[in-house]
Amino acid sequence: MKDVQKLLKEIREYGEKNDVPISKEDTLNFLLTTIKENKYKQVLEIGTAIGYATIAFAFLDCVKQVESVEKDENRFNLARENIEKSGLKSKITIYNMDAKIFLQNNEKTYDFIYLDGPKGQYINYLPYLLKMLNKNGILVADNLFFHGMVTGEIPVTKGCKSMIKGLKNYIQEITTNPNLETKILNIGDGLGITKLLSQKEKIKKKK
Ligand SMILES: C[S@@+](CC[C@H](N)C(=O)[O-])C[C@H]1O[C@@H](n2cnc3c(N)ncnc32)[C@H](O)[C@@H]1O
Numbered sequence: 001m002k003d004v005q006k007l008l009k010e011i012r013e014y015g016e017k018n019d020v021p022i023s024k025e026d027t028l029n030f031l032l033t034t035i036k037e038n039k040y041k042q043v044l045e046i047g048t049a050i051g052y053a054t055i056a057f058a059f060l061d062c063v064k065q066v067e068s069v070e071k072d073e074n075r076f077n078l079a080r081e082n083i084e085k086s087g088l089k090s091k092i093t094i095y096n097m098d099a100k101i102f103l104q105n106n107e108k109t110y111d112f113i114y115l116d117g118p119k120g121q122y123i124n125y126l127p128y129l130l131k132m133l134n135k136n137g138i139l140v141a142d143n144l145f146f147h148g149m150v151t152g153e154i155p156v157t158k159g160c161k162s163m164i165k166g167l168k169n170y171i172q173e174i175t176t177n178p179n180l181e182t183k184i185l186n187i188g189d190g191l192g193i194t195k196l197l198s199q200k201e202k203i204k205k206k207k
Helices: 003-015 025-038 052-060 073-085 099-105 119-131 158-176 200-207
Strands: 043-047 065-070 092-096 109-113 133-141 178-185 191-196
Touching: 003 073, 003 158, 025 052, 025 099, 025 109, 025 133, 043 052, 043 099, 052 065, 052 073, 052 092, 052 109, 065 073, 073 092, 099 119, 109 119, 119 133, 119 158, 158 178, 158 191
Parallel strands: 043 065, 043 109, 065 092, 109 133
Antiparallel strands: 133 191, 178 191
16 A cells, blocks of 8 residues: 555646646645544545545545546546555545436435536536435535636636536525525635534524
8 A cells, every 4th residue: 555645645746737626735634624523434526536535535534435426537547546556445436427427326325525526517416415415414515716706806707607607506505595504615716515404403594
């Protein structure tokens, strides 16, 4: 087994050199701390890329199983190689498919879901993801600010219009749905932390 911290550093460097988008360091540190504090066991990640966050999640002792979905075949193959090197293969399952197909067919549930795939699709994935969330589990969505385009700090470029619209719809839904409680944190590129409210919590929220 390769030293996992060393491997993660190598994957980060590879990602930076080869334009593979991977989670920012402060984002990953926040995610790892949250998983550890809550002793989350079952993790789902949408958007594996080359396995950076996937391996970091699986390296935590409290985590029993990580599942992750990646559409791009080259990235999927690199992720598989990295997972092999990590020695954490027994805790990780990766799927080379469109996340929508996975979500439409998966019946398992999770304590921690990291939504880091196609940004414009978050709103369409949300109903499936909420059904897959265990009681007391959380859904964390990355890139909610999308480099300032969602917040209006920088103009929305032509090619990003429909993605930004999708992200805004997602934010609107997670912050106004009475069944949910959401915090949006200024970490990395903007993180949305969403949990399902119990009946008791819903009544309290209404008051
Ligand atoms: C930001 S990267 C994921 C980074 C990874 N979570 C990490 O921190 O190391 C987003 C990934 O989602 C993948 N992706 C895009 N559309 C997808 C889809 N429809 N289904 C599954 N994966 C998709 C992209 O190929 C890309 O590798």
